Amino acid sequence: MKSFKVLVAGGGSGGCSVAAKFASLLPKGSVGIIESAETHYYQPMWTLVGGGMKSVKDSAKPMSEVLPKKAVWIKDSVASFKPKENTVSLSSGENVQYEYLVVALGIKLEYNRIKGLPEAFETPGVGSNYSTEYVDKTFQSLKDFKEGNAIFTFPNTPVKCAGAPQKIMYIADEYMRKHGVRDKANIYFNTSLGALFGVKKYADALWKIVEERKISVNLMHELVEVKPDTREAVFRLLNKPEETKTYKYSMLHITPPMGPPDAVKNSTDLCAESGYVDVDKYTLQHTRFSNIFGIGDCTNLPTSKTAAAIAAQGNILYQNMKCVMEKKSDSKEKYDGYTSCPLVTGYSKCVLAEFDYDGNPLETFPINQARESRLAFHMKKDIMPTLYWQLFLRGMWNGPRLTRKLLHLGMSK
Ligand code: FAD
Ligand code: UQ1
Structure with a gap:
């Protein structure tokens, strides 16, 4: 049976970015990623594709190019999780063993x-x-x-x-x-x-x-x-x-x-009543299995499901899982529910919503982001794709928290 120190289920926004963080930390071959798709899509671009501003091709890259080179890509799909046995069963019938598991299968x-x-x-x-x-x-x-x-x-x-x-x-x-x-x-x-x-x-x-x-x-x-x-x-x-x-x-x-992916919904040990992966909303650790974490759209985190949220979640997950691996007490970092939604309102304007679990705005720029702006549109259309491919998927973008603090002279949360 194949065995990994860290096994990541899903190679989308959450899975790829978190796998990249652990692949840089651990020796080559320690991280396995189960991902069935040949192509990785930058989904936020599809809004612009629907408006004729970009093409589907612009939003795609081969999976082999984006998954971290130091990790092993298992090109198969997860059939079920067996958290009590620390294994994942694949559609091919094979089982894969892990010490630590990250579930990042997205939403169906x-x-x-x-x-x-x-x-x-x-x-x-x-x-x-x-x-x-x-x-x-x-x-x-x-x-x-x-x-x-x-x-x-x-x-x-x-x-x-x-x-x-x-x-x-x-x-x-x-x-x-x-x-x-x-x-x-x-x-x-x-x-x-x-x-x-x-x-x-x-x-x-x-x-x-x-x-x-x-x-x-x-x-x-x-x-x-x-x-x-x-x-x-x-x-x-x-x-x-x-x-x-x-x-x-x-x-x-x-x-x-x-709805939640079938593999998650059918693994009653893993999911909450809603069918989504049951994780602690501050640490992203599974509520019952300490060696399992969840990230992104497949979880029951009570925040809006976006790649922007995943950028913030990725660092919290990494810090907390590293503490568990090193048998230290929990890290001090807690996820505040940060999420962002660039509400494109035309061909050159955008309202840039950013907020936390309590619905409090957490705006990066020291302007009123509820007003339509060209700057936010330019960021969404021209800057975000490069940031996603070059930094985010390589585990090097943890969201705009530090930029926000800097631009607010340390006065922001
Ligand atoms: P995904 O990225 O969807 O990845 C899940 C991965 O798991 C996929 O690669 C899939 O192939 C794989 N998988 C699924 N089931 C299995 C299985 N059984 N076995 C193996 N692999 C499996 N976010 C923003 O931040 N800003 C935006 O402006 C924005 N706009 C959006 C516009 C649109 C039209 C859409 C569709 C999404 C938008 N998002 C935006 C949301 C963002 O794209 C998602 O929240 C994010 O991609 C979710 O990441 P994830 O890793 O949870 O899931
Ligand atoms: C973001 O971090 C992110 O993840 C890569 C997105 O997904 C594409 C976003 O749409 C947004 C808005 C952010 C937040 C970043 C800033 C600079 C506000």
């Missing part, structure tokens, strides 16, 4: 929980920035749009990047204005949530933007069915669960329901 897209999907993606007007298969359809639908309803949805489950479902709506609004069709369009944000955004400071700013741009927001609307033949989308009204409301669409952008 569940398009098929909506009746009519995924088939409706093969028909005109329906796209989704959440998948490489459907993101080009978003821009195609925008280019084809002539008149009618453009509807943007938000599901009734946790999602990754909770801002992404509305970012593409603001981009579409600007595109339609530039191409002279906005006055023939009704734009709807039909969201399962009871709010436009979870943090009041940014929600207030976004409500102003939707009002100015004459976008209709329908809260407590959950997409349950797409009928491509009649170009209709059916929503369950969550405050009147027996009722549905049907909308005609010319363009429909779908954010799918999401």
